[in-house]
Amino acid sequence: MTCRAEAVESVGQLAAAWRSMVLDRDARADVRDLPGISVRWADCRFAFWNCVVLTEVGADTALVERRLAEAADIMRSKRHPGFLWVFEDLLDPEARPALAAAAERAGLAYAFPGTGMAGDLLPVPEPTHPELTFVRVRTDEQVRAYADLNSRAYGFPLEHGRDGLAGSTLWKEEVRAYLGVRDGVPVTCAGTLEAEGRLFVALVATDPRWERRGYGEAVTRKALYEGARATGLTRATLHATAAGAPVYRRIGFEPNSPVRFYALR
Numbered sequence: 001m002t003c004r005a006e007a008v009e010s011v012g013q014l015a016a017a018w019r020s021m022v023l024d025r026d027a028r029a030d031v032r033d034l035p036g037i038s039v040r041w042a043d044c045r046f047a048f049w050n051c052v053v054l055t056e057v058g059a060d061t062a063l064v065e066r067r068l069a070e071a072a073d074i075m076r077s078k079r080h081p082g083f084l085w086v087f088e089d090l091l092d093p094e095a096r097p098a099l100a101a102a103a104e105r106a107g108l109a110y111a112f113p114g115t116g117m118a119g120d121l122l123p124v125p126e127p128t129h130p131e132l133t134f135v136r137v138r139t140d141e142q143v144r145a146y147a148d149l150n151s152r153a154y155g156f157p158l159e160h161g162r163d164g165l166a167g168s169t170l171w172k173e174e175v176r177a178y179l180g181v182r183d184g185v186p187v188t189c190a191g192t193l194e195a196e197g198r199l200f201v202a203l204v205a206t207d208p209r210w211e212r213r214g215y216g217e218a219v220t221r222k223a224l225y226e227g228a229r230a231t232g233l234t235r236a237t238l239h240a241t242a243a244g245a246p247v248y249r250r251i252g253f254e255p256n257s258p259v260r261f262y263a264l265r
Helices: 003-025 061-076 099-105 140-154 158-165 215-231 245-251
Strands: 030-034 037-041 050-054 083-087 108-119 133-136 176-182 185-195 198-206 236-241 254-264
Touching (some): 108 245, 198 215, 215 236
Parallel strands (some): 050 083
Antiparallel strands (some): 108 236
């Protein structure tokens, strides 16, 4: 694939997977595909479920400025904060240097970087880790543990993560969601979900007290292994933070479009 084709794939995967996850959180969620913008907004306290993404291919400087203003207006209309996702490789090359200033004029603040990643890497071998037992998420208590791991890893209050996941049917049935358990305590987690012919990896997290032990890589491999066994899919996609990207490269994912995350100022 070309860089732009991979960016289109990455945006499409976000829109498809987030549709399922946001509607699972609230069937009345704001899920719309507008000209140049996709809205996937549960309007809950779990900020990752509140998402707006620019979708046009080759948008020039003027169009990007207009779309940023429109996205910011959508975000201002909501009760709870979330993020605007901008995939740099979708933009016209001349629009990229002007992105920061245009975002500032729209009232948006740069939050953090990420990257889309993908690979034809499935199936993967069944993973093991000498310190972990892998447990599939099946109960409300396990969903809550999964939510708490994400809250701790990303710096959210515990109640915010629980607001996004607690009581979910999707995460107990359709997502291959796994906890990595050490001495009876969940310390890491990862999930995979089928999305338009790919296996999408979501909400990978490790308790900060147990980082740098290979736990995140091991549980991600487990979710991929089980997801591929269940679906027969061979291509997987995800969106990584800067800290997570090296882990996924070791598994076989390759980066494609850089992503910039913005919040309202």
